[in-house]
Amino acid sequence: MSVVTTVEPIRTTGTPASTRAPRPVPPRTPTSRILGVELRKMFDTRSGFWLLASIGITAVLATGAVIVFAPDDQITYDNFGAAVGVPIAILLPMIAILSVTSEWSQRSGLTTFTLVPHRSRVVQAKLVAAIGVGVASMLVAVGVGALGNLLGAAITGNDAVWDISATHMAYIVLANVLGMLVGFMLGVLIRSSAGAIVGYFVYSFVLPTLSMLLAANAAWFEDLQLWVDFNFAQGALFEGDMTGEAWAQLGTAGLIWLVVPLAVGLRLVLRSEVK
Amino acid sequence: MITVESLSKSYRGFTAVDDVSFTAHAGRVTGFLGPNGAGKSTSMRIMVALTPASSGSATVLGRRFADLPDPGREVGVLLDASAQHAGRTGREILTIAQRTMGLPRGRVDDMLERVSLTDAESQRRVRHYSLGMRQRLGIATALIGDPEVLVLDEPANGLDPAGIRWMRDLLRGYADAGGTVLLSSHLLHEIEVIADDLVVIGHGRIVAQGTKAELLAAAGTVVRSADTAGLTAALEAAGLSPTAYDGGALRTDADPSLVGSIALAAGVALTELRSADGAGLEEMFLELTADTQREGAAA
Numbered sequence: 195m196s197v198v199t200t201v202e203p204i205r206t207t208g209t210p211a212s213t214r215a216p217r218p219v220p221p222r223t224p225t226s227r228i229l230g231v232e233l234r235k236m237f238d239t240r241s242g243f244w245l246l247a248s249i250g251i252t253a254v255l256a257t258g259a260v261i262v263f264a265p266d267d268q269i270t271y272d273n274f275g276a277a278v279g280v281p282i283a284i285l286l287p288m289i290a291i292l293s294v295t296s297e298w299s300q301r302s303g304l305t306t307f308t309l310v311p312h313r314s315r316v317v318q319a320k321l322v323a324a325i326g327v328g329v330a331s332m333l334v335a336v337g338v339g340a341l342g343n344l345l346g347a348a349i350t351g352n353d354a355v356w357d358i359s360a361t362h363m364a365y366i367v368l369a370n371v372l373g374m375l376v377g378f379m380l381g382v383l384i385r386s387s388a389g390a391i392v393g394y395f396v397y398s399f400v401l402p403t404l405s406m407l408l409a410a411n412a413a414w415f416e417d418l419q420l421w422v423d424f425n426f427a428q429g430a431l432f433e434g435d436m437t438g439e440a441w442a443q444l445g446t447a448g449l450i451w452l453v454v455p456l457a458v459g460l461r462l463v464l465r466s467e468v469k
Numbered sequence: 470m471i472t473v474e475s476l477s478k479s480y481r482g483f484t485a486v487d488d489v490s491f492t493a494h495a496g497r498v499t500g501f502l503g504p505n506g507a508g509k510s511t512s513m514r515i516m517v518a519l520t521p522a523s524s525g526s527a528t529v530l531g532r533r534f535a536d537l538p539d540p541g542r543e544v545g546v547l548l549d550a551s552a553q554h555a556g557r558t559g560r561e562i563l564t565i566a567q568r569t570m571g572l573p574r575g576r577v578d579d580m581l582e583r584v585s586l587t588d589a590e591s592q593r594r595v596r597h598y599s600l601g602m603r604q605r606l607g608i609a610t611a612l613i614g615d616p617e618v619l620v621l622d623e624p625a626n627g628l629d630p631a632g633i634r635w636m637r638d639l640l641r642g643y644a645d646a647g648g649t650v651l652l653s654s655h656l657l658h659e660i661e662v663i664a665d666d667l668v669v670i671g672h673g674r675i676v677a678q679g680t681k682a683e684l685l686a687a688a689g690t691v692v693r694s695a696d697t698a699g700l701t702a703a704l705e706a707a708g709l710s711p712t713a714y715d716g717g718a719l720r721t722d723a724d725p726s727l728v729g730s731i732a733l734a735a736g737v738a739l740t741e742l743r744s745a746d747g748a749g750l751e752e753m754f755l756e757l758t759a760d761t762q763r764e765g766a767a768a
Contacts, residue, residue, distance in 0.1 A: 217617065222538035223569065231569050238565075239556035240594075301552035304519065305562075305610060308546045309569045311518045311535040468519040 225319065228310055232319040236293055236327060245289055246327065252281035253335040257342030261349065269346035270355035274339035279366065279432075282335050286370055287377030287398075290324040291390045294381030294463075299388070303468045313464050321378060328374045332367050362434035369431035372452070373398075376424075379452055382459030385466075397451075398425060424451035470495050470649050471516060471618060476525035478511055485511045487673035488525070493651040493666070495617070498644045500664030500681075501653035502754065508673040509653040510548065513622050516651075517546050529618055541570045544618045545611030550603035550627070555596035559586060559606045562595065563613060570614045580609040585635070600627025608636070619643065621652040625659050637663045657754050669754060685744075690725045693718040693741035694732070703735035704728070720745055 236242050256277035264273060294317075297303035310316050347354035358366075377394060384390040402425040409419040419426060424447040430440040471493040478486040486508040493499035503509050514520040516527040518534040529537065529544050537543050553562055563577045581591050584605040595603065604627050611619060619640070625633050640663060644650050654660045660667070667684055669677040677684060691714055694700040704711045704721060709731075714720035718741065721728060725742055732739050 220539040220542040223571075227569060227571055231565055234568070235565065238561050239554060241556055296554060300554040300556075301549065302554045302557075304548050304552040305546075305566070307519060308517045308534075308544075308548075309541045309566065311537070311540060465521065467514070467521070469514070 223310055223315075225315065228315055228319040229322060232293070232316065233323040233326070235296075236289065236323060239296075242289075242292065245285065245292070246331070249282055249285050249331045250334055250338070252285070253278045253338040256281060257338050261342060261346045264346075266350040266352065269343070269350055269352065270357050271339065271343045272355075272357045274342045274346075275336070275358055275363075275366070278335045278339045278342075279370075282331065283370060283373055286328045286331065286374045287380075287394055288391065289327060290374040290377035291381045291394060292387060293320050293324050294378060295385055295387040295390050298385040298468075301469070307468050314460075317382065317460065317463055324374055324378060325371055328371060329367065332370055336363070359434070365431040365434055365436060369428050372428060372431075372448070375452055375456070379456040379459055382463045383455055384459075385463070402426065421446045422450055424448055470531070471499075471527070471529050471620070471651055472531075473512070473516065473527045474525055476512060476515060476527055477523050478508075478515060478520065479523045484673050486515065486522075489670065489673070489675055490525075491668045491675065491678055493618075493649050495649045496644055496647050497665040498640055498650040498652065498663050499666045499668060500660035501651060501668050501670065502657060502660050502664075503653075503655065503670035505655050507655075507670045509655075509670060510622050512670070513548060513620055513651075513653060517544070517548070517620060519548070529620075539570060539614075541566060541614040541616065543614075543616050544620060545614065545616040546620045547604075547607040547611045547624055548620075548622045550600065550607040550624075553595045553603070553606070556594055558592055558594050559598065559602070560591040562606060563591075563609055566610050566613050572613065576613055580613045583612065584609040601629060601632055604628055604636075605632070608639070617647075618649040619651065621650070623653055623655070625654065625656075633659070657751050689720055689722040689745045690728045691715070691718050691720050691741065691743050691745045692725075692728050692732070692739060694737050694739050696737050699735065700732060700737045700739075703731055703737055706735075707731045714745075 237246060257274055260274055260277045261269070297306055306316060307313055343354050343356070376397065377390075380390040380393045380397065384393050402423065405415075405419055405423045405426065408415045409423075410416075420443050421427075424444075427440070427444040427447040430436055430444070436444075473492070474490050476486055476489045477484065489508070489512055491499075501509050501512070511520060512527075515522045516529065516534060517540075527534070534540060534544070540546075557565075560577060560581070563580055567574065567577050581588070586602065586605055586609070590598075590602065595606070598606065604624055608621075608624065611621065621640075625636055628636060640650050640652065644665070652660070652663075661681070664681055666680050667678060668675060692700065692704075692711075697717055697719070700719060701711055704719065707727075709721045709723050709728075711719035711721045725744055729739070729742055732742075
């Protein structure tokens with residue numbers, strides 16, 4: 195790059211030490227502001243916007259598909275819930291992953307973490323924003339499914355079948371929040387969009403298959419699987435039958451596959467260099 | 470004011486920053502000069518708490534950067550203009566900064582105007598920005614909180630000559646109003662025209678620092694004559710050690726008046742006699758950083 199050399203030299207001497215009055219120290223950035231900004235950052239790119247929009251779109255498509263293709267006696271809320279739930283269970287963790295990894299993959303973290311140098315505050319805000327968006331998305335999906343159920347019942351002429359209890363619904367919401375936390379964990383652990391997304395698919399599709407194979411072929415693992423296979427343990431949440439033992443199994447498997455790696459990932463995020 | 474004390478950063482088997490100490494004063498533009506890979510960017514990242522130091526400390530306005538309650542309103546930082554989410558519009562990036570600092574919404578338009586980005590340009594996604602536009606956006610992000618201190622890493626990269634002129638005037642005005650400016654560059658000429666103080670770094674270590682006037686004064690004299698051999702002999706007889714410089718001229722560390730008298734006494738007619746000025750600084754820069762230059766020893 196060339197440099198202009200024809201300009202007259204700029205005066206360099208005699209600058210007063212400081213002509214500004216000493217300024218008051220600004221107040222600490224409030225958490226609400228960080229939260230608002232992190233929430234905004236989830237929507238303000240084309241990819242972020244469409245990722246969120248796709249939750250509503252797939253919910254409508256899945257509901258439509260159930261109405262069109264399911265036999266009349268299968269027009270139940272349970273089936274609408276299942277159809278709407280599958281795309282959501284995949285999309286929500288992606289939202290959680292990207293909210294973290296884009297700071298590294300897109301390098302916007304250079305600005306984010308110089309405006310808020312306490313990275314834990316940013317990460318907490320991201321977590322709260324992601325879970326908030328997740329819960330809100332699920333409410334939208336539940337609503338779309340309910341409308342579909344009413345519409346389906348009206349078309350078939352039967353009474354609408356509401357066969358999911360509020361408790362079961364809460365379990366499903368919890369399972370999806372856990373899925374988002376898994377995405378968040380992979381985000382902080384891997385800190386690369388592509389890597390974390392691949393990691394997510396390995397985590398939720400390859401690992402469970404390997405676990406199944408191992409359980410089918412090794413007797414010693416068969417009983418152990420219930421306690422260490424997080425995916426397997428989450429199955430009970432979707433089924434809606436959570437016994438005390440099922441909670442304990444969810445706890446132990448979650449400790450191994452979510453809590454420990456999340457702790458490692460958070461430590462890495464707080465300490466690593468932002469380039 | 471930025472105070473850096475004995476700052477070091479080592480990576481496995483490699484010292485990127487080695488015992489760096491300097492102060493960037495309020496009301497002055499401090500140029501941080503060094504070849505690529507000399508440790509400028511690493512030092513600056515440590516100053517703004519993006520990279521942990523191995524040892525030593527850096528404070529801005531008397532506090533560690535991480536202890537600043539709302540850093541954007543006290544320190545404007547531009548480390549890499551390309552480090553932005555490519556899918557956001559320029560306006561959106563400024564809005565995020567404006568909201569993080571809790572500033573009035575109108576600041577976004579003020580800043581766009583200040584860095585000469587048009588409304589249409591501000592609506593485009595950063596993916597489609599030229600490097601020069603990204604630099605302008607980065608400067609706007611750094612300035613939006615009306616900070617007292619600016620930390621800018623290679624801000625002139627990608628700017629056209631008019632843009633470089635604009636940047637220079639902006640930083641000059643900023644320092645004259647009492648602000649502290651620390652800017653890095655690997656181009657001597659770029660920094661020479663704007664900086665009041667210079668910190669020259671090579672291989673992670675500071676190799677020279679002082680006011681620009683001091684560093685220029687140490688640079689000596691350039692002298693030229695049709696009778697180069699006679700001039701060389703006269704200067705050597707006077708105890709100086711002239712070196713060949715730029716196509717037939719000679720350079721010595723003595724000041725111009727002494728060189729003039731020697732030439733007069735020896736009866737050698739001069740065609741040029743001047744303080745080595747920026748040329749000397751350039752030579753100094755090349756010398757000081759010769760062993761870190763990829764080209765090897767500077768001629």
